Amino acid sequence: MSDSHGAYFIPEPSRWPIVGTLALFLSFIGGGMMLNGSGFGTFLLGLGIGAVIYMFCGWFSDVIGESLAGSYNKQVDVSFRWGMSWFIFSEVMFFAAFFGALYYIRVLSVPWLGGEGAGFATHMFLWPDFEAVWPLMMTPDMSLAGVESKFMEIKDVIPAFDVPLVNTILLLSSGVTITLAHHALKKDHRAPLCWWLAATVLLGFVFVYFQIGEYAHAYHELDLTMKSGVYGSTFFMLTGFHGFHVTMGATMILVILVRSMKGHFSAKDHFAFEGVAWYWHFVDVVWLGLYVFVYWI
Amino acid sequence: MSVDKLKQTVLGVVAVSLFLASGAVFAGLADMPLNLTQGVTETSQRVYDLHMIILYIVTVIGILVFGVMCWSIFHHRKSKGAVAAQFHHSTAAEIAWTIIPIIILVAMAIPATKTLIFMEQTGDAEMTLKVTGYQWKWKYDYLDEGVTVWSALDQASNEARQMDSGIDPNTVENYLLDVDNPIVLPVNTKIRILTTAADVIHAWWVPALGWKRDAIPGFINDNWTNIKEPGVYRGQCAELCGKDHGFMPIVVHAVSKEEYAAWIEEQKAAALAAADGANREWTKDELLAKGKDVYAANCVSCHQANGNGVEGLFPPLNGSAIVNGSAADMIGLVLNGKNLMPAFKDQLNDADLAAVMTHERNSWDNTAKDIIQPADVKAAR
Amino acid sequence: MSYGAVHDDEHHDHKPTGIGRWLFSTNHKDIGTMYLVFALTMFFIGGAMAMVIRLELFQPGMQYVDPQFFNSMTTVHALVMIFGAVMPAGVGLANWMIPMMVGAPDMAMPRMNNMSFWILPFAFTLLLSTFFMQGGAPAGGWTMYPPLVLQLGDGLPFLIFAVHFLGLSSIMGAINIIATVFNMRAPGMTFMRLPLFVWTWIITAFLLIAAMPVLAGGVTMLLTDRFFGTAFFDAAGGGDPVMFQHVFWFFGHPEVYILVLPSFGIISQIIPTFSRKPLFGYASMVYATASIAFLSFFVWAHHMFTVGMPLAGELFFMYATMAIAVPTGVKVFNWTATMWKGSMTFETPMLFSIGVLFMFTLGGFTGLMMGITPVDFQYHDTYFIVAHFHYVLVPGIVFGIVAGVYYWLPKWTGVMYDETLGKWHFWTSTISVNVLFFPMHFLGLAGMPRRIPDYNTQFTDWNQIVSVGGIAFGLSQLILVWVVIKCARGQGEKATDQVWEGAHGLEFTLPSPPPFHSFTTPPEVTEATAHS
Ligand code: HEA
Ligand code: HEA
């Protein structure tokens, strides 16, 4: 490592961080106002998101420019690697919060409401007719006589061995295609690199397309919505955040595809590609967790 | 913030500082205990003992550790010509000060575990009391007797605690620690106490019983107590539950079993009388008189004494379209609640509800001026 | 835009000028300075809120604020102090010192560093703007427990977004620190030669990255429960309000070590310097810090013993909590052993460090008492808790940060601070902080619940003493401002490069004040030059 010392790249002052901060600030103000029922808030939110996208474009084009100009050495590359890995770790912890919630609800709170273990008195005095089953089609307040439930009764849930299985296969294959792309890149074979990347992007977006179809089906035919009690809550929160990550990931791969076509990467030097590939694998692994714990068992 | 009050406080600050300096601190502080209560149950006694054991242990450790620090500070100072040694490591010492604390901790864990297990034994109770926290009062259901008691801050404290009340809290007995309807419990009886809540989380705590437990909406926690000595025991809600969290005290009268049985009979009779009240026609004066009290006990914390509510949180009833509008709409809203407005159908009986609504429709600048009969409320349930 | 690289031969010591120097900064020292100034500002804002609390509690009865506003004061005081004062102060010190301590020219990712900082003022604008909204500022406690927090008016989404925003800042800051330490060390600066401040910060950064996203997830669930009809915290839909508490404290307990570890790091630098003796048990200090961090993920439910967990859970969390006393004890004993047979002098940084040593330990002892589940049933949600955490937070952490500021101020500004003022600051602070927080133990044991705007008359006398202590402590902090302003204006004796007779470490090989880019040529570190 020591050979690279002494030439660490320190960027000149940059306006992108403050632009990004202001853009996020605007989005949050807009989002907050929107949730409080202000139409102008929605407009501000749109403006803010636009500004965030503008910031990303600007910031990354600076980085790409620097990278192409050869300003980065091995050490900068390693810094980026540490940065990306810990960023992904933080995302893992974000999902952990929701998986933890799912665990708590399935293993603890719903059984307690149904009278198991510590929930004996809870069940007897508050929800005597509630039955703890998973998937939870009927919420505790539906079991009370003479009370109008705040939630929607679920007609059916989405079976694991249907579209979700197809989606699993799609995502797993996309993991393979991106690895094939990486192998092609390491051999400096540009055409297969681009083709495999294009296949990955396609698989990603098809996944999102199916997911949207599934949501529509859930909302319209199954009465499975965010408002369907805690099953709907965990289902949409987990799959929703995951779907959002797939969209982001696929978009990032799209950018990498364009950059590959422009010949930005060399067999030795392609951190951007690798960072995105790591991210994609992370999204993939989260899906497996989802598939098993949300859809399957 | 008024200038007067500021002046008063500044003077107070100066006075207290002088007081501190005069060294007469403890003389003036005699009426507050400085340590945990020993309480009146076996649990509270055990908890107190445990508290003292740990306190002694950490005090001894503290004296040792701080002693060594002070020794160094006084004897190993450069100005006294101390020359720095250069050691920076000693495996033996490091092992010792890892192992010894572990041993101390294990010694502490054993009685703690025993006490905890003792406290969790909720079985074979002789009676059950269900406690439900509301914003901001308590509901007590004597499940075996079918008796229900609502218990909120007493009138005297409630008046004194209003801003600009002009009442000196020092003149109010048991300021903030008294309720309108204290509960009564028998001594030498294992009582199972179930805690839950209707809106947000509260916590039921009477220090003399030796524990507190959260009251969580939608869930019930199991606890028990067995009071050994008759007396009056006071406590407070111990979980932040909104604006008036500081104003929902608990008062337990522990009495002999006989007195307890008599009290239960009294409660049953009172409940019957109240039910009767709902079946007859009331005069406007009767309703207004009762309504005033019901309002002060149940509504004032949100809608305020002047009926103007709290800007942004609780709407004014003074001039409200609903209060001045159709009686049926108003009854429906008060019975069933809406958003932050609690549903009062379980909390108040028909007569109380009719009275409070009549009071509101005839108070302040309101123009409805009509009466609502208990029968109207009953019909709307 | 143009870009420049720092090369051995090509010296870039020109500072950008004007407002752009601060807005667009990619310099770790400028960003560090901004962090520190921001933290001090927030400390005063949070302190002003504490003064409102103390004023209202000066006597029984409601005098100045209504109960709802009082609750807002409590809530926002805590949020401002923790997220606005203490955490940014820690990051500010890390920004200034870590590159110098590991022999790097700057942080690994300077642009991201800038964003980590600039988010803070905007996030707090979001948070503080809620005071002017319908329904007022958050008033459900800094712990934001549902269902209560969901009763907040228009401020709720802004509270939640402010937390998201702050989380983003912390995570980016933490990633940057890890990348800097892992990747930018000078040749020869092995991990076991790192100054302890750097070590505590790597571990803190790890805690941040692991804990902040969980909080973000938790508050997101609050948002959807309120606005999108989900039922995470509503038993009627199958959820559980207590689940939020688990999520919050899974973040919250590591958070308290996020706050305290940098302070531990600072005093581990200072005590050896003024004892003129190497730090005792360097390796065990590192392992103890790591153990504290590891254990901190398994003790969270000690904040919620009274929610009614199953017995096995209560026992597990009690034992785990007690276990934390062991590595913390190791640290305390190592510091003591460092002073033992030293040749001690007592300049202001050392005084504050000794203050930390005594008063943090005191707070730790009460922490241990609260870790004993059955007794915590009595202590919980009383002023005993308030006493515990202010002891660890104020004399335990704020004093540590202040010690660091005095220790490095001459390095940063090139001039010595005014020692007489420093000593005054220490003694007034130490006396008043104990008048402020010690009686809270008595109040709590006597049964005064926390988060109440008014109390029974028996509590009056001690509350008055507490309030007087609070005002005295607040006023004492003005001395610090005075000291800092004097140094910033260059008034004072010129400081040497080494600053302190007993100081070691790379930062003391640089001139005072150091050049704009710390080590443009990486220094060579050997066993002899490494340890402080
Ligand atoms: C920096 C902040 C910080 C730190 C370091 C700590 C450290 C500790 N804390 Fe504290 N704590 C808080 C900040 C902190 N805490 C806050 C903010 C709250 C309240 C949150 C809220 O509700 O708003 C809180 C609340 C809190 C509770 C919840 C109480 C309740 O609400 O009922 C508990 C319970 O176990 C607890 C325990 C501990 C323990 C065991 C330690 C240990 O780490 C302490 C270890 C140290 C020592 C023990 C001293 C030194 C050791 C020796 C000299 C060795 C020998 C000693 C023995 C063998 C005894 N803390
Ligand atoms: C790092 C964190 C931190 C810090 C530094 C402090 C510092 C202080 N805290 Fe706070 N506090 C918390 C974290 C912190 N606190 C937390 C987490 C809670 C729990 C919240 C909850 O329940 O949700 C809490 C709660 C809390 C309460 C309990 C409130 C309640 O339960 O209702 C009280 C009451 O006295 C209090 C007081 C103080 C005081 C007097 C200071 C002082 O040290 C402040 C001193 C500083 C200044 C005063 C500012 C500087 C000086 C000036 C501005 C000059 C002018 C001064 C004067 C005119 C006097 N704090």
Ligand code: CUA
């Ligand atoms: Cu009820 Cu606090």
Ligand SMILES: [Cu+2]
């Ligand atoms: Cu904790």
